[in-house]
Amino acid sequence: MLIDSHCHLDRLKAAPDQLSLRQLIEQAKSRGVDYFLCVNVRQQGFRAMQAKMAEFEQIFLSAGVHPLDVQDGLDTTKIHDYLNDPKVVAIGETGLDYFYANETKALQQQCFEQQIALAVEVNKPLIVHTRDAREDTIAFLKQGHADKVGGVLHCFTENWEMAKAAIDLGFYISVSGIVTFKNAGDLRTVIRKVPKDRLLVETDAPYLAPVPHRGQENQPAYVRDVAEFVAQLRGESYEELADYTSSNFFSLFKDAAKLVGR
Template identity: 80%
Template sequence: MLIDSHCHLDRLNAAPDQASLNQIMAQAKSQGVDYLLCVNVRQQGFEAMRDKVANFDNVFLSSGVHPLDVQEGLDVEQIRSYASDPKVVAIGETGLDYFYANETKTLQQQCFEQQIQLAVEVKKPLIVHTRDAREDTINRLKQGHADKVGGVLHCFTENWEMAKAAIDLGFYISVSGIVTFKNAGELRSVIRKVPKERLLVETDSPYLAPVPHRGKENQPAYVRDVAEFVAQLRGESYQDLAQYTSANFFNLFTQAAVIANK
């Protein structure tokens, strides 16, 4: 079993309708991908996302507002309402991105803090996007007592010090296809150090297709390529890595484990 711990099925150009999405899901299944977490980035798009994947019992959801979408607004009570859906297993994607949107830093911080508070209140883990905001991200997780619910720094591209700080807060580190890129030397050194009980794999599809699919639209099936690369990087077997990253997923997203075991 393998799990794509972070994807955006509603944003796949290759799946404009149900029939094409069925094909995408079948391809993922053929690569051993049994479960997926479809991540919300705009609360205005949550209902369309939920409806698009409603036919798939093996797709879990999150609800939140991405730091690059904060200008569209954050209605905490609406996010709370969406989070009451049993298939919503996490709050996010939230976080801070000073690389692409330094001009909205203050608003990002406010929205991040609100979503951390909501996650603690509804007892669901956080999915965190962070770029060029290492200190502020960790500090706000600490100040918001995010250690009570845990979460994941997804599509990780930062240094070991940040990874270690997040792990110390009970967070997981998720690695995407970026690790396969030629310029990912520092990231590879970090991923080698992450304890196996704190590692997840993802596609972040439709973005960041891994080698050998560079230039194509990413899709959940390609998480197999990420997992195989990471296993080789860490000197582990693919089977072991698939097993423990899947166990980690259900240890973090406990509501998903309940659904999967029904």
């Protein structure tokens, strides 16, 4: 069993309707991918995402506001509402991105702080996006007592010091197709160091398709390529890595584990 721990199925051009989405999920299943976490980035898009994923028991959801979408607003009372759906197993995608949107830095920090507080209040883990904001990301997680709920730094591209700081807070590190890119030498060094009990794999589909699919729209089936590459990188068998990353997923997202009886 393998799990795509972070994807945006509602944004796939290859799956504009239920039938095409069902076909993509079947393709992923044929490659051993059994579960998916479909991650929310804009509150305004949550209900449409929720409706599209409703029929698929193998798809879990998150609710939150991405740092590049903070200008569209954050209303935590609405997220509370979304949590009535048992398939919503995490808060996010939230975080800080000073690389693409340094001009909204203050608003990003405010929204991040609010979503950390919400996660602690409702006892759900955080899905964190971070880019060029290492010190602030860790500082806000510490100040907000995010260690009480844990979470994941998804699509990780930062250094070992940040990975270690997050792991010390009870967070997981998730690796995407970026690790397969030619210029990812530093990232590979970090991923080799991540303890087995703190590693996840993801696609971040429809973005960042791994080698050998670069240039294509990413899809959940390609998490198999990420997992095989990471296993080889770490000197492990694919089966071993698939097993422990799946176990890690359900250890982190406990509400997902309850839904599948694990």
